[in-house]
Amino acid sequence: MLPIDKRLLWALVLWLFSSTALAADLEVENPRLRLLPGDLPAAGYYGLRNTSDETMVLVGAQSPAFARVMLHRSVEDDGQVQMRHVPRLVIESGDSVDFAPGGYHLMLMERSRPLAVGDEVTVTLEFEDGRRLPVAFRAVSPASL
Numbered sequence: 001m002l003p004i005d006k007r008l009l010w011a012l013v014l015w016l017f018s019s020t021a022l023a024a025d026l027e028v029e030n031p032r033l034r035l036l037p038g039d040l041p042a043a044g045y046y047g048l049r050n051t052s053d054e055t056m057v058l059v060g061a062q063s064p065a066f067a068r069v070m071l072h073r074s075v076e077d078d079g080q081v082q083m084r085h086v087p088r089l090v091i092e093s094g095d096s097v098d099f100a101p102g103g104y105h106l107m108l109m110e111r112s113r114p115l116a117v118g119d120e121v122t123v124t125l126e127f128e129d130g131r132r133l134p135v136a137f138r139a140v141s142p143a144s145l
């Protein structure tokens with residue numbers, strides 16, 4: 001037997017198991033980050049499919065490149081488009097949600113470093129059951145959307 005701390009080994013096995021299980025349970029399509037000039041908030045768009053047999057509840061996200069990340073939805077109210085904070089987004093088994101202009105989006109505020117078109121930014125999606133899904137977003141210009 002190798003002199004490895006058993007608890008450490010066990011933690012590693014659990015971590016490997018949980019991260020591969022999550023990757024198999026959710027599919028992320030075309031993750032992209034729309035950059036606006038200056039320190040205006042960036043918007044995160046992607047498709048998210050729940051391929052597991054459980055209901056998944058998205059409750060937030062965070063990124064090392066931004067101080068704050070929120071789940072938003074653009075809604076039209078009396079002819080005016082407004083953004084609302086979405087505290088919980090339920091995705092039933094087999095369903096998918098499209099984060100796209102004019103609907104659901106991630107709002108990423110207060111950059112912690114300068115960003116340019118083409119940069120890769122990690123955004124970690126957070127689920128109600130404590131699961132975390134890191135996703136690599138590509139920064140794009142608003143004109144490309």
Ligand SMILES: [Cu+2]
Pocket residue numbers: 072073083105106107
């Ligand atoms: Cu927003």
